[in-house]
Amino acid sequence: MFNEAPDRHLIRRTAVIGSGIAGPTAEILLKEQGQSVTVFEKSRAPGGRLAAKRVPGSSADIGAQYFTARNPAFPDFLTRYAGDDSFTTWPGRLVFQHRDGRREPFPEEERYVGTPRFDRVVVTAPPAQAGDLMQASGLEEVAARLEQSISALAPCWxxxxxxxxxxxxxxxxxxxxxxxxxxxxxxxxxxxxxxxxxxxxxxxxxxxxxxxxxxxxxxxxxxx
Structure with missing residues (x-):
C-alpha cells in the first residue's frame, strides 16, 4: 500500500483527504510508521460511503448498508482500533429478486454494521460553547459547573x-x-x-x- 522512496525518512507530516474507510485506515498505518497525520473531510462528519444520518430517536445508514470481511485479519483490525462494541453482525434476511419475481437468499456470510451508540461523549468546544450545548441538551447542572471557567476567559479581537x-x-x-x-x-x-x-x-x-x-x-x- 505504501511505496518506499529513497527520501522517505524525510517525510514527517502527511495529509489524508477523505475520512471514509480508506482515510482512517491510511492514518493508522502511517502513524505506525511514525508519521504525523491530519485527515481532511469535506462533509460534516466522517464515514464516507458508510455515513449515517440522524433521525428522530435513531440513525439511518444512507450509504453502504453493510460491509464484509474478505480478509480474516480485518475483524481483528477493527477490534483493535475501533473496539469490539463498535460493530456487530447483521442477521438480516437478505434476498435477491429475479426479473420473473422469484426470490432467493443472499449467500451465507457474515455481514457487519456499525453499532451507533455512545457510552461517553467528550466535548472539546470552548467553555462558553460547551455551556450552551449542555443547556440545549437539558444538562443544566453540567452547564452550571462551567460558569467559573467561562468567567475566567478573556476575549480577544x-x-x-x-x-x-x-x-x-x-x-x-x-x-x-x-x-x-x-x-x-x-x-x-x-x-x-x-x-x-x-x-x-x-x-x-x-x-x-x-x-x-x-x-x-x-x-x-x-x-x-
Missing part, C-alpha cells in the same frame, strides 16, 4: 491585515503597551509562508475587547 509592500518596523512580533493593541506579528515571517506582500496579525487587549465585544467589525478595522 483579532485582525489579519495585508500590506502589498512589506513593512520593516525592526521586529516581527511585539507585545504592545497600547490602549488597544496587545500583540502584533508579521505572520509572513513564519516558516512556510511564501506570501505575496505581507500579512500582519493584530490582537486587541482583553479590556478593550471586552468593552467593544459586540461592536461592528468594519468600524474598528478602519480605526486601527
Amino acid at each position: 483579532a485582525v489579519a491585515a495585508h500590506f502589498s509592500q512589506p513593512l520593516d518596523p525592526g521586529f516581527d512580533g511585539i507585545r504592545c503597551q497600547h490602549p488597544v493593541l496587545y500583540w502584533a506579528a508579521n505572520n509572513s515571517s513564519k516558516p512556510g509562508r511564501e506570501d505575496s506582500g505581507q500579512w500582519w496579525v493584530l490582537h486587541g487587549n482583553a479590556e478593550w475587547t471586552t468593552a467593544h465585544l459586540d461592536a461592528s467589525r468594519s468600524r474598528w478595522v478602519r480605526s486601527w
